[in-house]
Amino acid sequence: MSAVLYQADIDLAPVRTRTLAIIGYGNHGRSHALNLRDMGVERVIVALREGSPNRARAEADGFEVTGLSEAAVRADAVSLLAADEAHGEIWRTHIAPNRKPGQALILCHGFSIEYGLINPPADADVVLAAAKGPGGAVREAFERGGGLLGFWAVHQDASGGARDLALAYLAALGCGRAGIRQTSFREEALADILGEQAVLVGGVCALAREGFETLLRAGIRPEMAYIDTVHEIKYIADLIHTRGMAGMYEAISDTAEFGAHEVEGAIREAVRPVFEAVAADVISGDFARRWVADYEAGRKSLMARRRAAADHPVEAAGADIRAGSARRTP
Ligand SMILES: NC(=O)c1ccc[n+]([C@@H]2O[C@H](COP(=O)([O-])OP(=O)(O)OC[C@H]3O[C@@H](n4cnc5c(N)ncnc54)[C@H](OP(=O)(O)O)[C@@H]3O)[C@@H](O)[C@H]2O)c1
Incomplete structure (x- = not known):
């Protein structure tokens, strides 16, 4: 396992240069979208299911809101922040059939990879970028000038840049202010x-x-x-x-x-x-x-x-x- 990394060690380019789709606008989804935007990630799309009660909130926060399949068509990286138990259904129905080749997948919990709900194709970078704590705290800590402890892992590195993507995403959440450490999908899920x-x-x-x-x-x-x-x-x-x-x-x-x-x-x-x-x-x-x-x-x-x-x-x-x-x- 590697050393603890901080904001100054990390280049934000891997998130600033991509169109990022945030799937889900609950506790983590909203905090991630707001922090990413405040850290200079200009192309953030929020993707929600039909009838989502969170649509109005995402729009009031100034985000473009799309359906799940449209986000999969447009995004360079998808951050799946919907409820873990729905990941298999969302992946099979919306992301897998519509995703761009080479599209990266970012997860905030090891659950859906460890338990096989998602089996991404070989062209995808698949990373864990876990801000450890409840979603609301991701935003509250950021607004106070801090961040939550961050943990990263790589499940697949198709592009050679998977580690840098995970680190950039966590730094954009503010986790580099508290310290970012390596883990594995299995360790994060089980712990x-x-x-x-x-x-x-x-x-x-x-x-x-x-x-x-x-x-x-x-x-x-x-x-x-x-x-x-x-x-x-x-x-x-x-x-x-x-x-x-x-x-x-x-x-x-x-x-x-x-x-x-x-x-x-x-x-x-x-x-x-x-x-x-x-x-x-x-x-x-x-x-x-x-x-x-x-x-x-x-x-x-x-x-x-x-x-x-x-x-x-x-x-x-x-x-x-x-x-x-x-x-x-x-
Ligand atoms: N690593 C950690 O320490 C940690 C801690 C907490 C959470 N997490 C992870 O963060 C992720 C999100 O958690 P959260 O606390 O933000 O959850 P949450 O507040 O319950 O929000 C869930 C979001 O998922 C959406 N959703 C649920 N079922 C869906 C479906 N079938 N299709 C499409 N969207 C669906 C909801 O949609 P609607 O807007 O339509 O209701 C909502 O926007 C999970 O992966 C969770 O494990 C990680």
Whole structure:
């Protein structure tokens, strides 16, 4: 793996000289399009499906909006920022039949290459240019004069310029202000999906719900239980983000730290077999197959689980507290 690269190390010409199609205008699509334009990429087209609720926003932001197939005809490089589970369908229906020979493909997640949703022809440069974080943060960091950490990888280098394209794209997002590192499609996909399932989303929500219910069984009122198992996650997460876990322990009370050290071992042992099963499921591709199948069946399973999560008593318990926080936050 190569060294960390910064803005000054990178030539933006590979993106400034191309017509770039941004497919999707959600969280990442909008931030990418705006940052690229602000960094001097003049030929940015936004490509959306029929009836997209984001068309008006893209037009209000001053972009030319086309259909997906037209963008594939015109672009020198396509940045596929639509939902990962739709990549196979978009590729088969719109890009593959219409693309210019030699057109490059830029992805922001390793998912669709690692799990075979897209099989690009040999004439395509295929690169990963992943700004690590939620799409809105790509723009917010850029506007503050910073950027998110960037990761690049090359899946196919047909032109000999694939690495330079990935680096130029990430630098145009502002990632070179924070540092750009090399990865592989496989590493990015597995780390991202395992991390969000085991810890960042699945793990945190499971621990918070279980903790909330434990406090209720111990006779604590719901509002108080919510504060101590959900609301305060932010304060601990912010400390870990800026100081690391060891720094977080130093910043909290000794009572909290002593108690945490006493229980962490038992919690880790309890979840280890679950995490091993999650890892096997993600690495084997079984998770990706189930998710794409659910997407193709109208996301019935996702929607049912989303409704069940919204009905959990933890949501009602926190409603007033969240409303109060929203009123205080400028
Ligand atoms: N590397 C990282 O750390 C990281 C982090 C977050 C996200 N990402 C990646 O960024 C990409 C976009 O994520 P996001 O958060 O921006 O998603 P998002 O906000 O949900 O936006 C999704 C966009 O995809 C479009 N779309 C969905 N299904 C489509 C279909 N069948 N045909 C055409 N367009 C479709 C939506 O179209 P409409 O406008 O019509 O609704 C929307 O514009 C994904 O590849 C994701 O994995 C990477």
